[in-house]
Structure formats: C-alpha cells, structure tokens
Amino acid sequence: xxxxxxxxxxxxxxxxxxxxxxxxxxxxxxxxxxxxxxxxxxxxxxxxxxxxxxxxxxxxxxxxxxxxxxxxxxxxxxxxxxxxxxxxxxxxxxxxxxxxxxxxxxxxxxxxxxxxxxxxxxxxxxxxxxxxxxxxxxxxxxxxxxxxxxxxxxxxxxxxxxxxxxxxxxxxxxxxxxxxxxxxxxxxxxxxxxxxxxxxxxxxxxxxxxxxxxxxxxxxxxxxxxxxxxxxxxxxxxxxxxxxxxxxxxxxxxxxxxxxxxxxxxxxxxxxxxxxxxxxxxxxxxxxxxxxxxxxxxxxxxxxxxxxxxxxxxxxxxxxxxxxxxxxxxxxxxxxxxxxxxxxxxxxxxxxxxxxxxxxxxxx
Ligand SMILES: Nc1ncnc2c1ncn2[C@@H]1O[C@H](COP(=O)(O)OP(=O)(O)O)[C@@H](O)[C@H]1O
Ligand SMILES: CC(=O)OP(=O)(O)O
Ligand SMILES: [Mg+2]
Numbered sequence: 567x568x569x570x571x572x573x574x575x576x577x578x579x580x581x582x583x584x585x586x587x588x589x590x591x592x593x594x595x596x597x598x599x600x601x602x603x604x605x606x607x608x609x610x611x612x613x614x615x616x617x618x619x620x621x622x623x624x625x626x627x628x629x630x631x632x633x634x635x636x637x638x639x640x641x642x643x644x645x646x647x648x649x650x651x652x653x654x655x656x657x658x659x660x661x662x663x664x665x666x667x668x669x670x671x672x673x674x675x676x677x678x679x680x681x682x683x684x685x686x687x688x689x690x691x692x693x694x695x696x697x698x699x700x701x702x703x704x705x706x707x708x709x710x711x712x713x714x715x716x717x718x719x720x721x722x723x724x725x726x727x728x729x730x731x732x733x734x735x736x737x738x739x740x741x742x743x744x745x746x747x748x749x750x751x752x753x754x755x756x757x758x759x760x761x762x763x764x765x766x767x768x769x770x771x772x773x774x775x776x777x778x779x780x781x782x783x784x785x786x787x788x789x790x791x792x793x794x795x796x797x798x799x800x801x802x803x804x805x806x807x808x809x810x811x812x813x814x815x816x817x818x819x820x821x822x823x824x825x826x827x828x829x830x831x832x833x834x835x836x837x838x839x840x841x842x843x844x845x846x847x848x849x850x851x852x853x854x855x856x857x858x859x860x861x862x863x864x865x866x867x868x869x870x871x872x873x874x875x876x877x878x879x880x881x882x883x884x885x886x887x888x889x890x891x892x893x894x895x896x897x898x899x900x901x902x903x904x905x906x907x908x909x910x911x912x913x914x915x916x917x918x919x920x921x922x923x924x925x926x927x928x929x930x
Contacts, residue, residue, distance in 0.1 A: 569588050569589070569590050570588070570589045570590065570622045570623070570927050571586060571587070571588055571589075571595065571620065571621050571622050572586070572587050572589060572621065572622060572623045572624070572625050572922070572923040572926045572927060573585075573586055573615070573618065573621050573623075573624045573625070573670075573674075574586075574587055574624075574625045574626075574627075574918075574919040574922040574923050574926075575624065575625065575626045575627065575663075575666050575670065575922075576627045576918050576919065576922065577603070577604050577627065577659060577662035577663050577665075577666055578659070578746075578747055578748075579658040579659060579747055579748065579776075579805075580601070580603075580747055581599060581600060581601050581602070581603075581747075582599070582600040582602070582603065582604050582607055582611075582662070582666075583597070583598075583599050583600075583918075583919070584597065584598050584599075584600070584611070584614050585597045585919035585923075586618045586621070587919055587920060587922075587923035589923050589924060589927045592920050592923075594919065595618070596614070596617070596618050597919075598610065598614050603662050603665075604662045604663075604665040604666045604669070605661075605662070605665045608669075611666075611669060611670075612673075615670070615673055615674070621674065621677055622677070622930070623677055623678045623679075623680060623926040623927070623930035624670055624674060624677055624678070624679045624680070624926070625638075625680050625682055625922035625923055625925060625926035626641075626663055626666060626667060626670075626679060626680065626681050626682065626922075627663065627682055627684065627718060627918060627922060628649065628660070628663055628681040628682060628683045628684065629656045629659035629660060629663070629683075629684045629685075629715060629768060630652045630655045630656040630659070630660060630683070630684070630685055630713065630715070630767075630768075631652070631681075631683025631684075631685045631686060631713075632648060632651060632652035632655065632685075632709075633709050634648050635648055635649070635652075635681065635683050635685075635686075636683065636685065636686055636689040637683070637686050637689070638680050638681065638682045638683070638686065638925040638926065638928070638929050639680065639681055639683075639929070640678050640679070640680055640929065640930065641667060641671065641679040641680065641681055645681065646664075646667070649663070649664060649667075649681065650664070655766065655767050656767060656768055657801075657805075658768070658805055659768070663681070667679065667681075678926070678930035680925060680926040680929060680930055682718060682921070682922050682925045682926070683717070684715045684716055684717045684718055685713040685714060685715060685717060686717050687714070687717025687718070687720050687721050687759060688713060688714030688715075688717055688720075688752075688759040688762055690758050690759065691712065691713075691714055691759055691760070691761070691762065692760060692761075692855075695712065695760060695761045695762075695855065696711050696712045696713075697711060697712070698710050698711065698712065698765070698766070710766060711766065712762070712764075712765035712766060712770075713764070713765065713766065714750070714752065714759060714762035714764055714765070715748070715750055715762075715764045715768045716744040716748065716750050716752075716764070716866075717759075718918040718921035718922060718925075719744045719865055719866065719916050719918050719921070720742055720744065720752050720754060720759070721921045722865075722914070722916070722917045722918065722920060722921045723740075723742050723744070723863050723865040723914045723916070724738075724740060724742070724754050724757060724863075726863075726899050726912075726914040727740055727742075727861055727863050727912055727914065730899060730900065730901055730912055730914075731860070731861060731901070731910065731912075733860075735756070735757045736756050736757055737756065737860075738754075738756065738757075738860045738861070739753075739754075739755050739756070739856045739857060739858055739859055739860045740753070740754045740755075740859075740860060740861055740862075740863055741753055741754075741849055741852065741853055741856070741859055741861070741862045741863070741886075742754060742862075742863040742865065743845060743849060743862070743863070743864050743865070743866070743869055743879065744865050744866040744869065744916070745845065745864065745865075745866040745867070745868035745869040745872075745875065746775075746866030746867040746868055746869070746916065747774070747775050747776070747818075747867070748764075748768050748774055748775075748777065749771070749772050749773065749774045749775070749779070749845070749866065749868070750762060750763045750764040750768075750771050750772060750848075751763045751771070751772060751845065751848045751849050751852055752852060753852040753853060753855045753856050755855070755856055755857075760852075760855040760856065761851070761852040761854075761855040762852065763779075763780075763848040763851070763852060769804060769805065771848055772844045772845050772847075772848040773808075773809050773810070773840060773841050773844040773845070774808075774809040774810075775809050775810050775811065775818035775819070775820075775868075776805065776806050776807065776808060776809045776810070776811045776812075776818045777804065777805055777806075777808055777809050778803075778804045778808035778809060778812070779809070779844060781804075786800065809841075810823060810837050810838075810841055813833070813836060813837035813840055813841075814826075814833050814834050814836075814837035815833055816831075816833070816834065817834075820838065820841075820868050820872045820874075820875060821871070821872065822834075823837055823838055824838065824872065824874050824875075838874075838875070838878075839878075841875070842875060842878040842879050842882065843882075845875075845879045846879055846882045846883055849862070849879070849883060849886075850883065850885065850886060853886055859886055859887070859888070859909050860909070860910075861909060861910045861911065861912055862880060862883070862888055862909060862910075862911045862912070863911075863912045863913070863914055864876045864879075864911070864912070864913045864914070865913070865914045865915070865916045866916050867916065869913065869914075869916075870896060870913055870914070870915045870916065871896060873892065873893075873894035873896065873902075874894075876892055876902070876911070876913065877890050877892050877894070878890075880892060880903070880911050886909070887908050887909050888907075888909045888911065889903070889904075889907055889908075889909075891903070891904055891907075892911055896913060899912070899913065899914045899915060900912065900913060
C-alpha cells in the first residue's frame with residue numbers, strides 16, 4: 567500500500583476544521599477552517615472535498631463516546647445508533663458530528679469512516695477518579711460517571727512532551743492544560759490519565775470561553791426550584807453565555823481580552839484573572855493524583871497563542887514547584903521555561919488532526 571491519505575473532520579462547538587493528512591510523514595496536504603457549524607456549511611464542505619482528490623479513509627472526531635464507544639471504530643448502522651444515544655450528553659458537538667457523517671458517508675461512500683472518541687484516551691481513568699458520589703441506583707441505571715474529554719489533544723501533547731524532553735512517555739508524569747474554546751486539564755502518569763477536570767459532559771471543570779465549568783450544583787437546583795430560570799435558559803446560559811464572555815460582557819476571545827485589559831478595561835482584566843485562577847485550581851487538584859510532576863504542558867488555541875495566560879497560570883503554581891518567567895515566543899513546540907527551572911513548562915500546538923489520522927490509519 568502507498569502513502570495513506572486521511573480526511574479528518576473536527577466539528578468544534580463553534581467551528582468546523584477539515585484537514586487532509588498524509589500519515590507517513592504527518593504532512594497536512596490541505597486544510598480549511600470554517601467558522602460556522604456543519605449544517606450551515608454545505609458549499610464550503612463540498613468544494614473542499616472536490617479539490618482534495620483520492621482519499622483512503624475519513625476520521626471523524628466524536629466528542630463523547632459514551633459507555634460503549636471507547637476506542638476508534640468504523641461507522642456502521644449500529645455505531646450510528648450508539649452515537650444518537652449519547653447526543654444529549656454533548657449537545658454542542660454531537661449533532662455536528664452526525665451532520666458530517668450524514669454528508670460525508672453519502673459523498674464518499676466507498677471509504678471507511680472512522681469515529682474517534684475524545685473520551686477514549688481517558689478510558690483507563692482510575693475508579694476513584696471516575697466515580698461520582700451519587701446513589702448506587704442512579705449510577706447503575708444511567709451510567710453516571712466521569713469520562714474526560716479532549717483526549718485526541720492529550721494524546722498528541724503527551725507524545726510531543728516526551729519528544730521535547732527526550733524521555734520515554736512511559737516514564738513521565740505530566741500536567742497538561744488544554745485551553746481553547748472548551749478547556750480542560752489532565753494529569754497523565756506514564757501515558758495514562760489519572761485525573762481530568764471534565765466529567766460526564768464537557769461542561770465540568772475549569773472555566774471556558776463561553777462555558778461556565780464547575781459551579782455549585784446546589785445553586786443550579788435553587789435557580790430551577792425557585793422558578794428563576796427554565797431548564798432551557800439554564801442550559802443556554804451555562805453553555806453559551808458564561809465563561810470569559812459572561813464575565814467580560816464583551817468577548818470570548820483571550821486575544822481581544824488581553825488587549826482590552828492592557829488598555830485598562832477592568833472587566834476584561836477580571837475575566838482573565840478568574841480564568842487563570844480556575845485553571846490553576848484545577849491543575850493543582852489533578853496534580854494530587856501524581857507522585858511528582860515532570861512537566862507542565864500548555865496546549866489548545868489559548869495554551870498555544872496566549873503567552874500571558876500561560877505565564878499567569880504557571881507563575882501562580884509555586885506551591886507545585888512550578889514557576890513563571892516563560893519565553894513568550896510561539897513559533898514551534900518548545901520548552902518555554904528557564905533551563906534552570908525545577909519543573910519544565912512546555913507549549914505544544916494542538917494537532918487533533920494528526921491523532922485522528924493515525925487512529926483511522928490503524929483501524930481502517
Ligand atoms: N487565544 C485564542 N486563540 C484562538 N481562539 C480563541 C482564543 N481565545 C478564545 N478563542 C475562541 O476559541 C474558539 C475556538 O473554539 P472551538 O471552535 O470550540 O474550537 P476548539 O475545538 O479549539 O475548542 C474561537 O472561536 C475563539 O473565539
Ligand atoms: C470537549 C470540548 O469541549 O471540545 P471543544 O473544545 O472542541 O469545544
Ligand atoms: Mg476543539
């Protein structure tokens with residue numbers, strides 16, 4: 567068989583990223599980022615697929631695999647049913663994946679379509695970390711447990727960290743912060759997740775650009791019980807109008823907020839301060855599951871392109887022996903801490919498309 571060419575499909579909550587990857591040298595042959603959801607992007611998708619030529623497989627990011635889909639899987643009607651079953655667990659993501667599966671299985675019917683769950687990387691999450699202290703009957707009936715997300719990103723970041731530190735991944739204890747539209751942190755010990763901040767859905771954990779992250783469940787019950795908000799209003803507020811956007815009142819984009827804060831905007835500075843505080847708090851929480859910390863890795867759009875945030879997060883983690891004074895340059899994956907730092911800090915550009923392409927190559 568010649569070089570393998572994989573079309574990768576990454577429907578984020580607010581955008582759609584398509585790549586064509588040649589797996590043997592991890593070369594991206596073509597790419598497009600479409601700033602709108604799959605069901606509004608027919609024209610752009612069609613013209614991209616038209617121009618990329620022959621393909622060997624299509625790899626679709628599936629944010630939530632639920633209980634049954636815990637590794638990359640070739641799509642069949644039975645798999646489509648399982649995806650539909652978990653739709654409401656990731657309402658921001660799964661409908662877009664389903665729309666892309668409908669479109670591309672029809673447009674490219676001769677190819678294997680592989681769904682790659684974001685939850686797969688965390689499937690070995692220790693029982694103490696994945697269990698919610700809820701009634702046994704509820705857990706048994708509805709499978710209430712923590713899954714963890716952004717696994718494709720963590721997989722890539724762990725590999726790159728090992729390469730940059732010139733140590734085998736199987737020897738490393740890593741703290742990784744994936745900061746992007748959705749944000750989460752993980753502790754990865756010798757290649758396996760031992761704790762992570764997202765849980766049953768991609769709403770738990772650290773503060774995000776538009777999502778709240780963890781808030782007191784008692785407060786949510788109160789809002790509903792007293793009739794202050796309907797379930798629909800609560801869901802819309804927690805997913806779309808919270809996080810950086812909710813606190814700043816102006817933007818969900820750290821590039822904009824850092825500029826505004828520099829110009830003296832108090833609300834922008836405060837939104838960033840809470841974001842940084844919550845990222846540090848979640849990192850310190852998952853660090854408790856590691857014996858030691860060999861490195862802190864920043865990835866995701868914000869982790870990669872916003873050095874001010876990496877600086878504030880790392881600089882405030884002295885309790886873990888981590889320090890700031892990081893290099894603000896971002897032209898390649900690198901160790902960005904001082905060579906004398908006791909715990910190296912790294913930045914790795916998120917490459918979910920490469921994790922997707924390799925997964926499809928392995929099983930298609
Ligand atoms: N520093 C940043 N760089 C890039 N995107 C950012 C940054 N800060 C906030 N964002 C927001 O993150 C969004 C990307 O979110 P999304 O489409 O869900 O992708 P991801 O899969 O990376 O989370 C962008 O639309 C942008 O508004
Ligand atoms: C899981 C998740 O939050 O994904 P994204 O960051 O793509 O929205
Ligand atoms: Mg994403």
